[in-house]
Amino acid sequence: MHLREDLPASTRLLAVSKGHPSSSIRALAQLGQRAFGESRLQEALPKQADLADLDIDWHFIGRLQSNKVRSVVKAFSVIHSVDSLALAERVSRISAEEEVSPSVLLQVKLRPDPSKGGFDANHLQSVWPQISTLPAVRIVGLMTMAPLDCLAIDRQALFRECRDLADRLALPDCSMGMSGDWREATAAGSTWLRVGSALFGARPVSAPAMG
Numbered sequence: 001m002h003l004r005e006d007l008p009a010s011t012r013l014l015a016v017s018k019g020h021p022s023s024s025i026r027a028l029a030q031l032g033q034r035a036f037g038e039s040r041l042q043e044a045l046p047k048q049a050d051l052a053d054l055d056i057d058w059h060f061i062g063r064l065q066s067n068k069v070r071s072v073v074k075a076f077s078v079i080h081s082v083d084s085l086a087l088a089e090r091v092s093r094i095s096a097e098e099e100v101s102p103s104v105l106l107q108v109k110l111r112p113d114p115s116k117g118g119f120d121a122n123h124l125q126s127v128w129p130q131i132s133t134l135p136a137v138r139i140v141g142l143m144t145m146a147p148l149d150c151l152a153i154d155r156q157a158l159f160r161e162c163r164d165l166a167d168r169l170a171l172p173d174c175s176m177g178m179s180g181d182w183r184e185a186t187a188a189g190s191t192w193l194r195v196g197s198a199l200f201g202a203r204p205v206s207a208p209a210m211g
Contacts, residue, residue, distance in 0.1 A: 007186060007193070008186065010189075010191055011186050011190055011191055011192075011193060012035065012191060012192055012193070013033065013035070013193055013195060013199075014035045014036070014037045014059055014061070014175070014192050014193060014194045014195065015028055015033050015035065015036045015037065015195065015196070015199050015200070016036075016037045016039075016061065016178075016194050016195060016196030016199075016200075017036045017037065017038060017047070017196070017200065018037070018038050018039045018040060018043065018044075018061075018062075018196070018203075019043075019196075019203035020196075020200045020203060021047075022046075022047045022050040022051055024200055025047060025051060025056075026051060026054065028199060028200070029051070029054050029056060033199075034055065034056060034057050035056075035057045035059060035078075035192075036056055036057070036058060036059065037058075037059040037060075037061040037080070037194055038058065038059070038060065038061065038062070038076075039060070039061050039062025039063075040062055041060075041068055041071055041072060041075070044058070044060075044075065044076075045071075045075060048075060057077055057078070058075065058076045058077060058078075059076060059077070059078040059079075059080060060072050060075075060076040060078070060079045060080065060081065061080045061081060061143075061175075061194060062081060063081060063083075063117070064079065064081050064082060064083075064087060064091075066087065066090055069087075069090050069091055069094050070094050070097075070098065073091060073094055073095045073098055073100055073102050074098055074100065076102065077102055077103065078102060078103045078104075078105070078140075079091065079102050079103070079104050079105065080105045080107070080143045080175050080192075080194075081105075081107050081143060082104050082105070082106050082107060083106070083107040083109075083117040083118045083119065084117075084119070085127045085130060085131060088104070088106070088131050088134060088137070088139075089130075089134065091104060091137055092134035092135055092136050092137045093136075095136040095137055096135055096136035100136070101136055101137065101138060102137060102138070103137075103138045103140045104137045104138065104139050104140065105139075105140060105141045105142055105143040105173060105175050105192075106118075106119060106124065106131070106139065106141075106142050106143070107119065107142075107143045107144070108120070108121065108124060108142050108143070108144050108162060108165065109144070110144055110158050110161050110162060110165075111146070111147055111150070111158055112147075113145075113147040115147075115148075116145060116147075118144070121161070121165050124165070124169075125165075125168070125169075128169060132169075139171065140171060140172060140173045141166055141171045141172060141173025141174055141175060141191065141192075142162055142165060142166045142169075142171060142173070142174055142175070142176075143174075143175035143176065143192075144158065144159070144162045144174075144175075144176050145176070145178075146158050146159070146181060152181070152184055155181050155184045155185075156184040156185075156187060156188055159174075159176050159177065159184055159185045159187075159188035159189070159190065160188040160189070162174050162176055162188070163188050163189035163190075172191065173191045173192060174188075174189060174190050174191050174192070175190070175191070175192040175194060176188070176190045176192075176193075177190045177193045177194065177195075178193070178194050178195060178196070179195050179196060179197045179198040182195060182198070
């Protein structure tokens with residue numbers, strides 16, 4: 001994993017294992033990778049069972065549906081995709097009921113992009129007093145993704161805006177940057193890089209399409 005050698009100490013690698021089998025996750029874990037990201041609950045749960053003997057920190061990175069919140073908070077220690085006040089309140093309530101305390105990153109959308117959800121910066125700041133005091137969750141950062149047609153210089157500006165917003169809210173983490181734009185994200189202050197193909201290679205042909 002040469003990518004690790006190019007990262008600053010403040011940036012951690014989240015291995016995006018969606019679409020890859022348990023055996024590939026195990027091989028990477030045996031090299032020292034601990035944090036893995038999955039986006040579909042029904043795919044992740046069998047992998048978690050297969051790999052229960054390993055010390056893996058599971059992150060949920062997919063779109064979080066309201067009816068899946070209970071299962072997600074029980075199975076994942078970190079959630080990267082809470083994109084509304086109502087969803088944050090639901091995660092908080094159900095986490096309290098389940099007696100767990102997941103780390104939560106709030107998804108922000110800083111550029112027009114019909115394919116993605118998330119808070120805009122002004123709305124997030126207006127509801128921050130409610131979100132920041134929710135019980136049973138630890139709000140640790142922000143997550144964002146650049147639109148697919150974004151140029152490298154524009155991606156870095158977008159990532160810098162996310163980092164600045166996180167700093168204004170006194171949040172330590174920014175989950176931003178993937179296999180194709182990790183350099184721009186790292187330069188802007190990412191603390192979690194969500195990297196799949198650069199670590200695992202292409203997904204197997206039989207893997208379901210998941211974005």
